Amino acid sequence: MVFALAGNPNTGKSTVFNALTGAHQKIGNWPGATVEKKEGMLKKRYQKAKKPAKVVDLPGTYSLSAYTKEELIARDFVVHTKPDVVIDIIDASNLERNLYLAAQFKELGANLVIALNMMDVAHRRGQKIDVKKLSELLGCPVVPLVADQGKGIDELAEVSLLAAEGKIKQRPISINYGKDLEEELEKLSKHICQDIPALAEKYGPRWLAVKILENDADVISKVCEEDKSICGSGLESFSKDAEERLGEPVDITIASRRYGFINGIIKSSLQKSPEERIIRSDQIDRIITNPLLGIPLFLLIMYAMFQLVFLLGEPLMLGVEAGIGAFASVLVSLLHSVDSPPWFSELLMVALVEGVGNVLIFLPNILLLFLAIAILEDTGYMARAAFVMNRAMQKIGLHGKSFISLVLGFGCNVPAVMAARTLKNEDDRLITILVNPLVPCAARMEVFVFLAAAFFAPEAAGQVVFSLMLISFILIAAMGLLFRKSIAKQEKQPFVMELPPYHVPTLKGLFMHMWQRTKVFVQKAGTFIFLVAIIMWFLASYPQSAEYGGPESYIGMAGHVIEPLFQPLGFDWRGTVALIFGFLAKEVVISAFGVLYGVADDASLGSTLALAWTPLQAYVFMVFTLIYVPCFATIAVIKQETNSWKWAGFAILYSTVLAWIAAFLVLHVGTALGYG
Amino acid sequence: MLKKILMEIDAGCGSVRELSDRLGIDGETLSLQLRSLVQQGYLSEHKTHSCRGCPFTASCPGSSNSCTAGTSFSLNKKSRELLAD
Numbered sequence: 001m002v003f004a005l006a007g008n009p010n011t012g013k014s015t016v017f018n019a020l021t022g023a024h025q026k027i028g029n030w031p032g033a034t035v036e037k038k039e040g041m042l043k044k045r046y047q048k049a050k051k052p053a054k055v056v057d058l059p060g061t062y063s064l065s066a067y068t069k070e071e072l073i074a075r076d077f078v079v080h081t082k083p084d085v086v087i088d089i090i091d092a093s094n095l096e097r098n099l100y101l102a103a104q105f106k107e108l109g110a111n112l113v114i115a116l117n118m119m120d121v122a123h124r125r126g127q128k129i130d131v132k133k134l135s136e137l138l139g140c141p142v143v144p145l146v147a148d149q150g151k152g153i154d155e156l157a158e159v160s161l162l163a164a165e166g167k168i169k170q171r172p173i174s175i176n177y178g179k180d181l182e183e184e185l186e187k188l189s190k191h192i193c194q195d196i197p198a199l200a201e202k203y204g205p206r207w208l209a210v211k212i213l214e215n216d217a218d219v220i221s222k223v224c225e226e227d228k229s230i231c232g233s234g235l236e237s238f239s240k241d242a243e244e245r246l247g248e249p250v251d252i253t254i255a256s257r258r259y260g261f262i263n264g265i266i267k268s269s270l271q272k273s274p275e276e277r278i279i280r281s282d283q284i285d286r287i288i289t290n291p292l293l294g295i296p297l298f299l300l301i302m303y304a305m306f307q308l309v310f311l312l313g314e315p316l317m318l319g320v321e322a323g324i325g326a327f328a329s330v331l332v333s334l335l336h337s338v339d340s341p342p343w344f345s346e347l348l349m350v351a352l353v354e355g356v357g358n359v360l361i362f363l364p365n366i367l368l369l370f371l372a373i374a375i376l377e378d379t380g381y382m383a384r385a386a387f388v389m390n391r392a393m394q395k396i397g398l399h400g401k402s403f404i405s406l407v408l409g410f411g412c413n414v415p416a417v418m419a420a421r422t423l424k425n426e427d428d429r430l431i432t433i434l435v436n437p438l439v440p441c442a443a444r445m446e447v448f449v450f451l452a453a454a455f456f457a458p459e460a461a462g463q464v465v466f467s468l469m470l471i472s473f474i475l476i477a478a479m480g481l482l483f484r485k486s487i488a489k490q491e492k493q494p495f496v497m498e499l500p501p502y503h504v505p506t507l508k509g510l511f512m513h514m515w516q517r518t519k520v521f522v523q524k525a526g527t528f529i530f531l532v533a534i535i536m537w538f539l540a541s542y543p544q545s546a547e548y549g550g551p552e553s554y555i556g557m558a559g560h561v562i563e564p565l566f567q568p569l570g571f572d573w574r575g576t577v578a579l580i581f582g583f584l585a586k587e588v589v590i591s592a593f594g595v596l597y598g599v600a601d602d603a604s605l606g607s608t609l610a611l612a613w614t615p616l617q618a619y620v621f622m623v624f625t626l627i628y629v630p631c632f633a634t635i636a637v638i639k640q641e642t643n644s645w646k647w648a649g650f651a652i653l654y655s656t657v658l659a660w661i662a663a664f665l666v667l668h669v670g671t672a673l674g675y676g
Numbered sequence: 677m678l679k680k681i682l683m684e685i686d687a688g689c690g691s692v693r694e695l696s697d698r699l700g701i702d703g704e705t706l707s708l709q710l711r712s713l714v715q716q717g718y719l720s721e722h723k724t725h726s727c728r729g730c731p732f733t734a735s736c737p738g739s740s741n742s743c744t745a746g747t748s749f750s751l752n753k754k755s756r757e758l759l760a761d
Contacts, residue, residue, distance in 0.1 A: 062708060062712075063712065065715060067715040068715075096702050096704065096705040097707070247761075248679055248758065249716075249758065251716050252679055252716070252758075255712055256678045256679070259677050259678075260677065282693055282703070494686055494687070494750065495685065495748045496685050496690060496710065496749050497690070497691050497692065497747070497749075498691070498692045498707060498710070498747045499691055
């Protein structure tokens with residue numbers, strides 16, 4: 001005796017399988033596939049005096065089409081092995097969705113038992129299922145279950161055994177596909193019975209006819225193997241006739257009628273209380289994704305996030321700063337005690353303390369920022385924010401799907417540029433790629449967090465970073481419009497978005513997210529940034545005759561050559577050099593400050609910089625960093641994705657020119673307003 | 677019903693919830709029907725797991741990004757031809 005356990009994914013199939021079989025399970029793969037196969041023997045207490053029953057867990061599927069290997073495995077098993085009973089585990093709280101598979105099992109002629117699992121969830125959602133009515137309409141036994149509490153398992157085993165022994169009769173059901181299609185099905189069924197009787201006996205002529213009209217590749221190849229004469233134009237003529245009569249593709253009509261049949265069953269057997277029908281997630285979405293409220297809410301959440309990051313981060317940051325100061329003192333004593341050569345001591349102090357150490361001081365703020373982003377992501381809010389922004393993007397000429405790429409840009413512009421591949425139209429792709437570097441990536445956020453904390457009080461620092469986000473959005477909109485008008489007109493490409501459900505984030509999940517990102521940040525500080533700091537130290541220390549970081553040092557000479565370009569923005573040669581090194585990776589900007597401004601023993605980098613720059617200069621620097629080209633990796637990917645150095649070069653040029661103009665305007669408007 | 681879904685998508689972008697409101701069907705069922713249309717070749721499905729396969733994943737601060745934007749279903753050549761007929 002064989003029981004096949006089927007069902008949609010996530011319906012509690014494994015729980016039912018374990019409850020029916022206990023510990024006696026065999027795990028392997030389905031022949032010719034890497035899909036897991038589980039088998040077990042029905043517990044002895046259920047079998048009593050009856051024949052032993054093997055329970056086979058079929059792969060979780062939504063239908064019995066031939067589109068995936070899981071569907072084919074499930075279908076072939078039912079057809080070839082002919083299990084004594086097929087137990088279809090259904091999620092009672094999503095009855096409509098789950099009945100699609102059940103209807104297909106009935107069409108296939110399986111000896112079906114419906115296990116209506118998660119009855120408690122359905123009850124909580126205010127759904128009342130008339131189990132008796134459902135059983136009548138489906139023509140098979142229906143057993144209500146709460147599998148994870150063990151409720152209903154005994155009844156399921158008992159009913160399945162009775163069904164397998166033929167003591168519970170099945171009533172065959174036949175979905176009415178409509179007059180036009182039914183006539184076509186009848187004609188085709190007759191041909192099948194005459195020409196391929198062996199297959200007709202195995203699958204049933206009507207089922208084969210439906211599948212042929214659905215254009216099921218697996219069935220068509222089986223039919224062709226059996227009888228070549230019916231193959232090709234012979235089969236196609238049936239589909240064509242039906243299509244002409246229906247005025248639409250047959251597979252669409254068949255699936256639609258099947259859903260119609262299920263709707264009929266649902267109307268007769270399921271009562272939903274109106275106030276419970278709209279589940280909480282939908283209610284929240286009505287506010288969060290509201291066309292009028294969505295964007296103001298998003299901006300409010302962003303504002304609150306930055307404010308919290310700086311207000312909570314300030315005391316923690318002072319603690320880390322004290323720790324790095326203590327480490328520097330220990331390092332100095334240690335180097336002194338081992339008589340380390342002066343150049344080596346200087347190198348270590350510059351690269352480790354002033355380069356890497358100054359990046360790490362801002363770790364608490366970065367950590368809090370990552371935590372806030374992790375909360376927004378894990379709750380499912382980020383997906384909503386992206387969806388809300390998408391509406392606005394459509395208005396400015398960006399393709400709807402661009403937002404997927406732009407959202408990823410908040411993490412890193414490299415995968416974000418690559419994500420533009422989802423856009424089929426070349427012009428849409430190009431525009432998305434070109435505006436993507438204007439999205440502030442995590443590395444640039446680190447620079448903003450560092451400078452905002454150094455130059456502004458914690459209450460104002462959050463507002464400063466928030467204002468940079470607003471500038472970013474405005475520029476994305478403006479450049480999107482400009483590129484759309486100058487590169488290509490928008491082609492309508494509508495789509496629908498499935499948003500993930502809201503979740504209460506788990507502490508473990510949040511910690512994992514935060515830790516993964518922080519780990520990357522710390523690793524980068526300890527490797528790449530350390531290495532760049534060493535290179536910068538070398539360039540600032542040599543030639544030997546030059547004063548450290550003076551105009552005669554290599555870095556000083558290069559800085560002075562470029563300085564005139566950035567002087568109108570108020571940057572000295574050190575700021576200019578930091579921006580140039582920022583092309584390698586944005587975090588390097590912070591360590592460049594440490595190396596180039598040569599922090600005094602008793603001062604922090606923030607306080608040293610605050611003596612050299614005004615808050616307005618710092619803000620202008622942030623605006624430039626926000627807009628100019630993110631890093632060489634992004635440029636390399638732009639070249640790879642556009643397959644053109646021309647567009648990669650254009651991305652560098654336009655973003656740098658735009659950054660220069662924006663920074664210039666901010667400097668002069670700020671000065672005019674008295675912030676200078 | 678499935679053709680009506682395609683027509684509604686063609687009428688404008690939105691979320692599955694908004695579409696299910698317009699069509700008067702359950703959101704879960706609509707999700708299944710959208711996947712059914714993907715399988716039948718009438719819709720293209722895009723998931724946001726774009727960090728996968730990226731050569732910079734190891735060094736990228738955003739590479740731990742989880743799926744932030746859900747799944748989008750868009751019309752393709754086959755569905756546009758169907759709607760044009």
